[in-house]
Amino acid sequence: MKSKDELITSPRAQGQRAGLDLEQILEAARSFRPEDLSLSALALKLKVDRKALSYYVKDRKSLFQLLAIEAFNGHFSGLGVAEAVDWQSALKAYAETFVSGIISLGAFAEHIWFGDPLTMISLDPVEALFAKLKEAGFSDEDSVRLVTMLSTVCLGHARDILTYRNNKSQSRPIALRGALDKLAATQYENLHRIIELGVNTYSVEQLDFEMEIILNSASRLLAAK
Amino acid sequence: MKSKDELITSPRAQGQRAGLDLEQILEAARSFRPEDLSLSALALKLKVDRKALSYYVKDRKSLFQLLAIEAFNGHFSGLGVAEAVDWQSALKAYAETFVSGIISLGAFAEHIWFGDPLTMISLDPVEALFAKLKEAGFSDEDSVRLVTMLSTVCLGHARDILTYRNNKSQSRPIALRGALDKLAATQYENLHRIIELGVNTYSVEQLDFEMEIILNSASRLLAAK
Structure with a gap:
């Protein structure tokens, strides 16, 4: 498994899209059943462009790994x-x-x-x-x-x-x-x-x-x- | 993992399509790289209809499990x-x-x-x-x-x-x-x-x-x- 930094496409310090951050993305992602979760569905739910999402998360696999890391580290x-x-x-x-x-x-x-x-x-x-x-x-x-x-x-x-x-x-x-x-x-x-x-x-x-x-x-x- | 019998959609004894059996299917499947293997690609290679294949193998996942069982049992x-x-x-x-x-x-x-x-x-x-x-x-x-x-x-x-x-x-x-x-x-x-x-x-x-x-x-x- 890659480190959290490698899974995020761009360093957060470089600038964030207004009104969207990784925590928000992960929170919204957690409300999906895993089988229904895709970057497009997530963008729709967050009412943002698919590209704004990919600024934070490279692809579906990275999103799943990020969710797994978050959940695991909590415990x-x-x-x-x-x-x-x-x-x-x-x-x-x-x-x-x-x-x-x-x-x-x-x-x-x-x-x-x-x-x-x-x-x-x-x-x-x-x-x-x-x-x-x-x-x-x-x-x-x-x-x-x-x-x-x-x-x-x-x-x-x-x-x-x-x-x-x-x-x-x-x-x-x-x-x-x-x-x-x-x-x-x-x-x-x-x-x-x-x-x-x-x-x-x-x-x-x-x-x-x-x-x-x-x-x-x-x-x-x-x-x- | 399901038993081999459960993975095959129909019992072989009920009748087999002419010119096609499970061994042939698995042999052809083994010639693919796993990432390229799908039922459609396999049907194309065997020059049979996609439906003839599904008589033996339910879906891609079952095909992979059958291949895994075959390989494992050999060892x-x-x-x-x-x-x-x-x-x-x-x-x-x-x-x-x-x-x-x-x-x-x-x-x-x-x-x-x-x-x-x-x-x-x-x-x-x-x-x-x-x-x-x-x-x-x-x-x-x-x-x-x-x-x-x-x-x-x-x-x-x-x-x-x-x-x-x-x-x-x-x-x-x-x-x-x-x-x-x-x-x-x-x-x-x-x-x-x-x-x-x-x-x-x-x-x-x-x-x-x-x-x-x-x-x-x-x-x-x-x-x-």
Whole structure:
């Protein structure tokens, strides 16, 4: 993902069109359903020329990225991480703020996954987390690798929560049951047993499990030093 | 992601248009660059009516998903998992085949992340993995949660490898350096130190690290029983 400055076509300091600024544009954009949002529809709503808009926003994709950055930054603050009493709580606080940040994007979250370095938009939580890990005695290399893994895990979990909300169902077990129903009942005995068990991997228990996996092994990394 | 049957508009057994079948369609589709691929362009190439195509493939999105399934299944076999000597090797074999499966999708991988239960397309590797985990003594709930976590980690790593190939650069450190360069050098001392260290989280060392985190904690889950 590009920085906010790169997404805006011209620096704001160079002069702004009378009666129109980026905040107004984003506010109006947020009132649209994502599927209805285009630069033309937005210009119509703001009662400005399409060209006046493109002075601020290059294209539809940039507009979606700007909306995603705004929404994410509103939720992703470094406060919880900086206030954590130890490195374990710091990692947990980072995960919580990261997941709630992605979830707040709703339909825009889809524009994030391949859009890239999301964590670099807000520097404060990442700086606070690296400070806590160094203080605890982690090597910088282990810290980078841990934070990378944690971000992947959080992004994946947020995706599952959003998918569950959209579909009102758990898509993995539904797909699995659909596949098994087409086959003889004697095949795939492990998958049959698993599907009957009905473990919900779309709820907070899954994130808690994944955090425990990371925290336990991270403790061992520290102890081995 | 829907099953292959759901993506095809009509069951093939009901009758096929003379001179056209799904394999032919997919083979022709694979010769396009993804950005140039549409049902109309495909119909033109196959010298058939657009309607004859829609007998097999509902829309462009379904076509992309079919291509992704075909490519993924070609790489995601259960062999390595079933032949593994212990549960650790089984998890590693699953990760390897999963990552190489996603990477083989190339530009189509983007259609996977929010497209859903990818792992359910090929049942064999998942069945083999659950069998190995049960044999080792894992509870079924722990197995489901472990395999879910592993799939997320593999998908995230495959995305990084593809991003690195596309951009010929590591986008996270580039974005971070860009952000830091705009700020006073005295701010964010931890991030400055981290960026100078230059750890590459886009290479196989990152997946190895993440596998070790998972395997170490999984051993403790077993030992605690």
